[in-house]
Amino acid sequence: MGGVIRTSTWHYAVGQDYEGSIEEEELRALFRSGAVEGETFLWKPGMDGWVQAKDVGEFAGVFVKPPPLCDFTEGM
Numbered sequence: 001m002g003g004v005i006r007t008s009t010w011h012y013a014v015g016q017d018y019e020g021s022i023e024e025e026e027l028r029a030l031f032r033s034g035a036v037e038g039e040t041f042l043w044k045p046g047m048d049g050w051v052q053a054k055d056v057g058e059f060a061g062v063f064v065k066p067p068p069l070c071d072f073t074e075g076m
Contacts, residue, residue, distance in 0.1 A: 008058075013041035013050065024058070031062050038063035 010027045011020030030036040031053070038054030054063045
């Protein structure tokens with residue numbers, strides 16, 4: 001019996017429609033390219049409903065931006 005690795009398949013909202021099914025790695029590539037943002041709604045089988053990407057635990061760190069750099073010349 002061959003082992004099958006199952007990965008999550010996702011759908012994402014585009015206006016009033018949706019795209020998918022796509023694998024998690026493809027979705028992460030869309031995050032990196034900016035095609036899917038934190039406000040984009042996502043869904044996968046097993047979820048109760050659509051959730052914004054920034055609120056999905058698997059992607060919690062993807063949309064965190066570092067604070068602005070300090071002005072290092074200030075006070076010199």
